Amino acid sequence: MESQTLSPTMVPPSVRKSTFLAVIWAGTAIGTLGLAFRLFVRVKYLHRLQFDDFLVSFAWMLLLGTALLWTVIINNFYEIANFLSGKAYLTATFPHSLEQYLHGSLAAWLMFYLVLWTIKINFLLFFRKLGDKVTNYYKIYWWAVLIFTLAAGIVCVGTIQYDCLAVTFEQSTASQGTCAGPKDIKFQDFALKFPAALDIITDALIISMPISMLWRVRMTIKRKLQLGGIFCLVILTIVVAIVRIAIVSSAAGSNANKQVEVTSHFIWHHIEASVAVLVACLASFRTLFAAKERERDAEQREQRERAGRPAGPKARVLWARAKYIQDSLFSTTPTVNGTTKLDSHTSDGMDYPLRSVNGNKSYDTEHTLNGQDQSLTTVPSHRGA
Incomplete structure (x- = not known):
């Protein structure tokens, strides 16, 4: 195949290959440490694992799978990104690299949404158990949030450009012009912002349930603050989602064709997924606090009984x-x-x-x-x- 360059149809990569992999694996390592802490606390103090632990473990497996995916296709990914941005020559491996690039990007998109929505379902189940016996209004609200969250997840998965990513080399070559046209770039902007808005809205709805209930129950201020702090960890995912959309959209707006730069886009995907897994794991601090309180109360009871015993x-x-x-x-x-x-x-x-x-x-x-x-x-x- 003759070496040649292409008129740029993609924004040049803004992140170096080594930096890309370093960030991906750093996020995965943080999620791994968080999961190890969660499982340790559950086994040590509860002596068993529960369903939500398996949900978080599944999300971590998806996170790890994404990191392994990028490690495998990173060379193909950058080869195609550099060629389509006019910074590299066409090589004999182009057909294989293009398919790896397209299919890998599709898999990364799907696993990103699966990680986020698995963590959302985990928190929803946790908050359902928390307020199951409170009021019927809480149950109705919980079901409404669950249905909306599931529907939002389906919509987000539906915004992926399957006609551009789930194709072979021949199909991609035939439709390359349509996937890089003005309408497609406009849809890419929509597929970036609308799912991010749904992500933020669902997180806000999920966190509103325990916060609204917390101040209506009879509990010490100390315990309310502890629980409120744990619940507000979900806000971290909202903050990261806002930062992600702001940075990626700002970078796209500075380009001549308003196209999203893929390397920074996928890096922020992985950062948000890693934070989501970490937040779900940090919620186990409540189990640790409760165990310490139980031990302290047991000691105080024993001391009182000894003092009053004949x-x-x-x-x-x-x-x-x-x-x-x-x-x-x-x-x-x-x-x-x-x-x-x-x-x-x-x-x-x-x-x-x-x-x-x-x-x-x-x-x-x-x-x-x-x-x-x-x-x-x-x-x-x-x-x-």
Whole structure:
């Protein structure tokens, strides 16, 4: 094949090959450390993995798969990008490189959306368990957000230019003019901004659920701040999405043909996906905090029991019997009004009494923070009790 150059139909790469791979693998390494931390905390303190752990692990596998994909096709990717931007000569490997470039770009697009939406579903399931027993309005809102999020994901996947990417060399050669025309460049701008807007909106809807519920429940300010901080980690993905769209759009706007530069575009894709996985893993800090609180409360209970325990052997036996009778009475006993009073235990192993004041329900949401679904109980308050 004769060596020749092409009139530029693509913006020249703005990121060097070595830098591209370094950023890709750095993001993957951060996600890997986050997943290792999450799994360690879950196994150490919960002694098992739950469904949301497998969801996050699946997202990490997609992230790792994307990094491996770019490592395999990086030479083909830059060969085509340089040739189509008029900076390199046509070589004998062009047909193979072009197919690798197109199919690799398509796979990277798909895995990017799969990572983001897997993490979104993970948070939705987490927040569903968190407020499952709160109000029917919360359930309705949760289902509405879930349906909108799934629909948004389908729309985002539908904006990919399959007619330009899912083709062979011969098909691409025949349609090369149409995929680089003004209408196609305009659609590329739409396919960049509209999915980003859906990404941001869905994240905002997801985070609105626990934040709106958090300040209506009876809980100490310290715990509210802890949970609020964990919930607001989702804001990091929103910030990265805004930065991504701002940088890529700004770079495209500075080009003569308003075309998106592919290397920076895919780098920011991977950065956002890595941050999404990391944020999902950092949410496990709540499990760690809860375990520490459980250990501290257990020590305090033991100290109180030791302080109030009689010294003599006979007195200790009588004290133990009295304690047993007391525990038996309050574990599950019918009340005067026929309402069964149950001890409320959270998945953290700590007791949080649930009371009803003047007929208003007060809920404890921490019962599901580690993924266990415990029933919320409303106990009538009696005067003089």
